[in-house]
Amino acid sequence: MTLRPTLGSDPVANHRTLTEVLAGPPGKLELPAGAHPIADGLIVPGGWTVRGVSDTATRLVATERTGHPVLHILGSDVSVSDLALRPAPSDPGEHGGDRGTGITVGEYLYPAAPAWISGVDVRRVTVDHGSLRTANGVGVMGAVRDVVLRDVTVTGGYTGLAVHWGAVGGDVSTLVGPTYHPHGLDVAGLRVSDAIEGFYLSSVHDVRVSGATLTGVEMGFRLLPGDNTDRFVSSPEIGSRIEITDVDVAWSGPLYAVRIAGWGRSEIDGVVTVLEYRDSVVRNCRLAGVGTGVSWSPLVVEQAAGVALENITVTG
Numbered sequence: 001m002t003l004r005p006t007l008g009s010d011p012v013a014n015h016r017t018l019t020e021v022l023a024g025p026p027g028k029l030e031l032p033a034g035a036h037p038i039a040d041g042l043i044v045p046g047g048w049t050v051r052g053v054s055d056t057a058t059r060l061v062a063t064e065r066t067g068h069p070v071l072h073i074l075g076s077d078v079s080v081s082d083l084a085l086r087p088a089p090s091d092p093g094e095h096g097g098d099r100g101t102g103i104t105v106g107e108y109l110y111p112a113a114p115a116w117i118s119g120v121d122v123r124r125v126t127v128d129h130g131s132l133r134t135a136n137g138v139g140v141m142g143a144v145r146d147v148v149l150r151d152v153t154v155t156g157g158y159t160g161l162a163v164h165w166g167a168v169g170g171d172v173s174t175l176v177g178p179t180y181h182p183h184g185l186d187v188a189g190l191r192v193s194d195a196i197e198g199f200y201l202s203s204v205h206d207v208r209v210s211g212a213t214l215t216g217v218e219m220g221f222r223l224l225p226g227d228n229t230d231r232f233v234s235s236p237e238i239g240s241r242i243e244i245t246d247v248d249v250a251w252s253g254p255l256y257a258v259r260i261a262g263w264g265r266s267e268i269d270g271v272v273t274v275l276e277y278r279d280s281v282v283r284n285c286r287l288a289g290v291g292t293g294v295s296w297s298p299l300v301v302e303q304a305a306g307v308a309l310e311n312i313t314v315t316g
Contacts, residue, residue, distance in 0.1 A: 001025065001027035001028065002027060002028040002030060003021050003027060003028065003029050003030070004030045004032070005017050005018065005021055005029075005031075006032075007031070007032065007034070007036045009037065010037075011037035011038050011039040011061075011063045011064075012039045014036055014037060014038045014039070015038040015039040015040055015042070018038065018042055019042060019043075022042060022043065022044060022045060022048065023045075026045065026046065026047025026048050027047075027048070027049070028048075028049040028051070029048060029049065029050045029051070030051055030052075031050070031051070031052045031053075031058050031060070031083070032052075032053070032058065033052070033053045033057040033058055034057075034058065034059070035059040035061055036058075036059065036060055036061065037061045037062075037063050038060055038061065038062055038063065038070075039062075039063055039064050040062065040064050040066050040068055041062060041066065041068030041069045041070050041071065041072055041087075042060075042070065042071055042072065043072050043074055044071055044072065044073045044074065044075070044078055044080070045074060045075040045078075046074075046075020046076045046077055046078060046117075047075065047076075047077050047078070048075075048078050048079075049078070049079040049080075049081075050071065050078075050079070050080045050081075050083070051079070051080070051081045051082050051083065052081075052082045052083040052084075053082060054082050054124070055082055055083060055084050055124045055125055055126040055153070056084060056126070057082075058082060058083055058084065059083070059084040059085070059086060060083065060084070060085050060086070061086040062085075062086065062087050062088040063088055064088055065088045065089055065090055066088070066090075067090040067092050067096065067099040067100045067135075068099070068100075069087070069098070069099070069100070069101045069102065069103060069104040069139070070085040070086070070087050070101070070102050070103065070127075071083075071085065071102070071103045071104075072103075072104050073103065073104065073105045073106070073117065073120055074106075074107075074117070075117060076116075076117050076118045076119045076120070077118075077119040077120075078119070078120050078121070079120075079121045079122075079123075080103065080120075080121070080122045080123075080125060081121075081122070081123040081124050081125065082123075082124050082125075083124075083125050083126070084125075084126040084127075084128065085102035085103065085125065085126065085127050085128070086102075086127075086128050086129075086130075087100055087101060087102055087127070087129060087135060088100075089132050089134075090132075090134065090135050091134040091135070092134070092135055095108070095171070095172045096108075096135075097136050097139055097141065097159070097162045097164055098136075098139040098141045098142075098162075098164075099135065100134070100135030100136070101127070101135060101136050101137060101138060101139045101162075102125070102127030102128075102137055102138060102154070103122060103125065103127070103138050103139070104138070104139040104140075104141060105117060105120050105122075105139070105140045105141070105144050105147060106139075106140060106141040106142040106143060106144040106166060106182070107141055107142050107166055108141045108142060108164060108166050108167075109166065109167060109168075109169055109170070109171065109172075110142065110143075110166060110167070110168045110169075110180075111168070112168060113168060113178070114142065114143045114166075114180070115143070116143045116144070116145055116180075117143060117144045117145070118144070118145045118146040118147075118184075119146055120144070120146075120147045120148070121147075121148045121150075122138075122147075122148070122149050122150070122152060123148075123149075123150040123151055123152075124150070124151050124152075125138075125151075125152050125153075126152075126153045126154075126155075127152070127153070127154045127155070127157070127160075128154075128155045128156065129154075129155065129156030129157035129195075130155075130156050131156060132156055132157060133156065133157065133158055133195070133196055134157075134158055135157055135158060136157055136158050136159045136160070136161075136162040137152075137154030137156075137157045137159070137160045137161065137162075137192070137195070138152060138154065138160065138161045138162070139161075139162045139163075139164070140161070140162070140163045140164075140182050140185060141162075141163075141164050141165075141166050141182070142164075142165065142166020142167075142180045142182070143166060143180035144180075144182045144185075145182065145183050145184040145185075146184040146185075147182070147184065147185050147186070148186050149161070149185070149186070149187045149188070149190065150188055150189055151188075151189040151191075152187075152189070152190050152191070153190075153191040153192075154190075154191070154192045154193075154195060155192075155193050155194055155195070156194050156195055157195050157196075158195065158196045158197065159195065159196065159197040159198070159199060159200055160190065160192030160195050160197065160198050160199055160214070161187065161190055161192070161198070161199035161200075162199070162200060162202075163182050163185060163199070163200065163201045163202065163204055163207065164182075164200075164202045164203070164226075165179050165180060165181045165182070165202060165203035165204070165226045166179065166180045167179040167180065167232065172267050173267050173268055174268070175232070175268065177232030177233075178232045178233060179203070179226075179232045179233045181203050181204055181205060181226075181233070181235070181237075181238055182204050182207070183204060183205045183206040183207065183237070184206050184207075185204065185206075185207040185208070186207075186208050187199075187207075187208065187209040187210070187212070188209075188210050188211050189211050189212075190209065190211075190212040190213070190214075191212070191213045191214075192212070192213075192214045192215070192217060193214075193215045193216050193217075194215075194216045194217075195216075195217055196217065196218050196219065196253075197217055197218065197219040197220070197221070197222070198212065198214030198217050198219070198220050198221050198247075198249065199212065199214075199221045200221060200222040200223070200224060201221075201222070201223050201224065201242065201244075202222075202224040202225070202226050203224065203225055203226025203238055203239075203264075203275070204238070204239075204242065205237040205238050205239060205240045205241060205242065206237070206240065206241045206242075207241075207242050207243070208242075208243045208244075208245075209221075209243070209244045209245070209247070210243075210244075210245045210246050210247075211245075211246050211247075212246075212247045212248070213247075213248045214247065214248065214249045214250070214251070215248075215249075215250040216250065216252075217249070217250070217251050217253070218251065218252065218253030218254070218255075219251065219253055219255065219256060219257065219258075219259070220247065220249030220251050220257040220258050220287065221244065221247065221249070221258055222258070222259045222260070222261070223242065223244065223259070223260045223261070223280075223282070223304070223307065224259075224261055224264065225238075225239065225261060225262055225263065225264045225273075225274070225275030226238075226264055226275070227264035227265055227266050227267055238275065239262075239275045239276060239277040239278060239280065239306065240277070240278045240279055240280065241278075241279045241280065242277070242279075242280040242281075242307075243280070243281055243283075244281070244282045244283070244285070245281070245282075245283045245284050245285075246283075246284045246285070247284075247285045247286070248285075248286050248288075249285065249286065249287045249288065249289070250288050250289055251287065251288070251289040251298075252289050252290060252291070252292060253289075253291060253292060253293075253296075254291060254292050254293030254296060255291065255293055255296055255297075255300075256291070256296060256297050256298065256299065256300045257287040257289060257298045257299065257314075258282070258285070258287060258298065258299045258300070258312075259300045259301075259302070260282065260299075260300070260301045260302070260304045260307050261300075261301075261302040261303065261304055262274050262275050262276070262277060262302065262303035262304035262305070262306070262307075263275075263302060263303045274303050276306055277304055277305075277306030277307045278306050280306060280307045280308070281307065281308040281309075281310060282307060282308070282309055282310070282312065283308075283309070283310035283311055283312075284310070284311045285311075285312050285313075286313050286315070287299065287312065287313065287314045287315070287316075288314075288315045288316050289316045290316045298314045298316075299312060299314070
């Protein structure tokens with residue numbers, strides 16, 4: 001079933017219309033060309049296809065500062081394509097990486113054990129934060145697997161693509177576990193400009209990022225272990241089979257263009273653990289730029305001996 005709702009200039013009416021459509025039986029939601037204001041973000045349940053005319057012709061513009069993602073994917077077998085998204089300004093804070101985004105798949109914190117989300121496909125999507133530098137562009141969080149991102153463009157914001165483990169708990173200092181770690185993620189053609197950071201991967205496995213272009217950023221990308229990896233999960237898969245390849249970074253920040261870290265400090269009690277990476281590689285990356293801080297380096301590696309570095313070039 002294909003639905004083509006009529007949208008106008010009233011953000012409340014548009015939000016109501018689209019929410020009612022997405023609350024019905026799954027199908028194809030086709031949005032017309034034009035800039036369509038919506039009063040709040042939309043929850044996309046499983047089974048839906050949401051698409052516009054192109055990522056320059058169809059735009060959803062959030063108007064209320066609730067911090068909800070413009071599109072929050074909370075079910076499996078979802079496809080989103082050919083859309084431009086403009087989140088409303090928000091400042092979700094250090095641990096609100098899944099809030100204020102253009103698209104979030106999954107969640108960071110869960111009240112109880114969640115079902116896994118799988119089979120999500122996002123293509124030809126643009127997220128524009130303008131001059132805002134406090135919220136991420138796209139978030140892939142928690143119990144999420146088998147996700148494809150193709151030709152996603154992010155302008156402004158904090159991190160263009162944030163991939164982060166999730167957990168059961170009320171907040172980051174009172175987690176009770178278990179933790180959930182994104183995997184089976186395939187990212188190609190990511191473009192991030194004028195943001196604090198291009199992308200990061202935190203406590204993941206079986207992830208491939210290729211062909212990314214990160215320009216005008218303070219940090220290019222980070223590979224991180226997660227700060228509670230060993231506390232709630234004993235899976236040997238975390239940190240395995242991660243490939244970052246063919247990435248161009250044009251940076252100018254106080255610290256580094258790339259950070260690869262194996263250690264993390266728990267915010268529950270300050271205990272430091274080290275993740276043993278396996279079969280993971282960063283290759284064919286070009287880092288151009290000069291740091292602005294007192295002490296800086298294009299590439300920082302901290303207790304991450306299991307990550308191979310191949311053909312990393314530095315200029316500037």
